Amino acid sequence: MKNKRIFPLSIFTLSVLAFVGFSAMLPEPDETAKKVNPGFPEDVNAVLENSCYGCHTNGAKSEKALNKLNFSTWNENSVGKKIHKLDEISEAVVEETMPPEKFLQRFPDKKLSKEQIELLKKWAKKEGESLLQ
Ligand code: HEC
Structure with missing residues (x-):
């Protein structure tokens, strides 16, 4: 009788251990890559997180x-440098060179909408101006 009760419990314990061990063994660069917010407004950060952080934060695959x-x-x-980069970000989203076309063919939902482009453009301008003061 005793064994019957221990058995399912140990299976459970083992699966928990296996799961914990397994997750520790498998870092997920794309997930960790997205967990940043450099202090940007929430709405801006949400757009960047969806469309940019996967390639432009630590853990991303492309060195370039x-x-x-x-x-x-x-x-x-x-x-x-921040002001310069804000300019580049604005240019890249307005001219739609970012996210890269090839990437968008695979992940069409990462394409920026007109509203998102406008949001990033306005934010980059405002942020750049406030840094100048
Ligand atoms: C699939 C990966 C990927 C995604 C997603 C991505 N980028 Fe890039 N980005 C790159 C690569 C690769 C380069 C370097 C291009 C080069 O050197 O030719 C780059 C370069 C840039 C540059 C430097 C200027 C330039 O055009 O070379 C800026 C600014 C930039 N990205 C902004 C963004 C923004 C903003 C987003 C989100 C809207 C974004 N990127 C999304 C891969 C990505």
Whole structure:
């Protein structure tokens, strides 16, 4: 009788341990990559999180993308560099060069809507101006 009660319990314990062990073994770069907010307004951050952070935060696969822009280290940039990068962000979204076309073919829901482009453009301008003061 005793064994019968221990059996399901140990299966449960083992599965929990296996699950915990397994998750620890498998880092998910895309998930950890998105867990940043450099202090941007919530609505701006939500758009960036959906469409940009996957390639532009620590843990992202493309070195090239990170070298150009890494939101994980945003606050380490000098004021001048932030202003420059805000300009680049605005240009990239307005000209729709970001997110890259190839990526959008695979993940069409990451494409920025007109409203999202407008939001990022206005934010980049305002943020840039406030940094200048
Ligand atoms: C699929 C990955 C990916 C996503 C998603 C992505 N980027 Fe990029 N981004 C890149 C790569 C790769 C480069 C480097 C391009 C190069 O050097 O030719 C880059 C470069 C940039 C640059 C530097 C200027 C330039 O055009 O080269 C800016 C600014 C930028 N991205 C902004 C964004 C913004 C804003 C978003 C979200 C709206 C975004 N990116 C989404 C991959 C990505």
